[in-house]
Amino acid sequence: MGQEHLTGPGKPLRRMLETGRLHSFLLWGPPGSGKTTLARLLAQGVGKEMIALSAVNAGVKEIKEAVARAREVGGLVLFLDEIHRFNKSQQDALLPHVESGLLTLIGATTENPSFEVNPALRSRARVYVLKPLDEDAVRRVLERALGHPEGLEGVEAEPEALELVAQASLGDARRALSALEMAAQLGHGRVDVGAVKEALGSQTVVFDKEGEAFYDLISALHKSVRGNHPDAALYYFARMLEGGADPLYLARRLVRMAAEDVGLADPLALRLAVAARDTYEFLGSPEGELALAQLVVYLALAPKSNSVYVAWKKAQDLARQHPAAPVPLNLRNAPTGLMKQLGYGEAYAYYHDDPEGSFAQPYWPEGMRPAELYEASGEGWEERVRERLKSLRERFRKAEGSQPHRR
Incomplete structure (x- = not known):
């Protein structure tokens, strides 16, 4: 389900199946978007043996064993899940075998390959980006599970309950299926809204505080403030707080926005930014978050000028030229x-x-x-x-x- 930009007519993965020829590639996408499933389908579709390893518990020893098997059968597909967890030397061990064609590498990662995969290996494998599944695709996955003999065949589910699971899964089909299975157990073979809510528990918006999603959100917040869009700015600010971001980190970023993007167009903005930070330190959560939300709206609505920011960069360049x-x-x-x-x-x-x-x-x-x-x-x-x-x-x-x- 989903990923039509890769699996639709004339698209890269569909073409590989139709021609029966695989090249090495990396699947970069969020959890539950179909990376492992696509790898299995492609290997089966072109009739090649596949060895699946996880970089969490595999190492050079397992790679050597896969190479030995590939020599026996004249080449195979190596699916390496979480490839970003392999260090440089482990990734380098793959290079000669990928380059020779002995191994057709399909790597799966939730992290940006630009940062986590060696350039030498990345140059030998195309990168295909998977998207989170939309709610319609997740709902179809759930409906298929309800009618599948190896799934939840015979379980009845209310349409509203399926909608709730699809919405709460955040595009992760695996999370959605787990929630559906638990709701079926709690509902004794019947899935209603109450069982789904109990299965979901107190799920919150989650992101990896050290990962790319975190910096995507802070970038979206900053650019929404800069672009004079208070509604979008508030949304991204709320997402980060709900996901567990440190409010004082966000406060520091907002102070920076006041100086960098509002600047002298509204000299009061910087004073209010510092006051909002102090208010949060005084009140804490959740009361202090309102002061930061107020600041987000104020900065988004304020006139914008980066004139001092630009002038400062020029002054630094001039100081370096004439020290x-x-x-x-x-x-x-x-x-x-x-x-x-x-x-x-x-x-x-x-x-x-x-x-x-x-x-x-x-x-x-x-x-x-x-x-x-x-x-x-x-x-x-x-x-x-x-x-x-x-x-x-x-x-x-x-x-x-x-x-x-x-x-």
């Missing part, structure tokens, strides 16, 4: 008599006493071309200061033009 340019003497501090004799602080024009002289004095190190790093955006508070910035720079340029050339 030792001498500060003009007029801007230097002169706490000692010797420094004063050397000209430190000499001719410094104090703005409040001499505004025009302040504009005329040098601010950049000698030999450096003055740079305009910060550009005010047209959003929020920065829209009001843009004209002032333009006027200030014009005064600097005018004053600089009236001074002797210093470069």
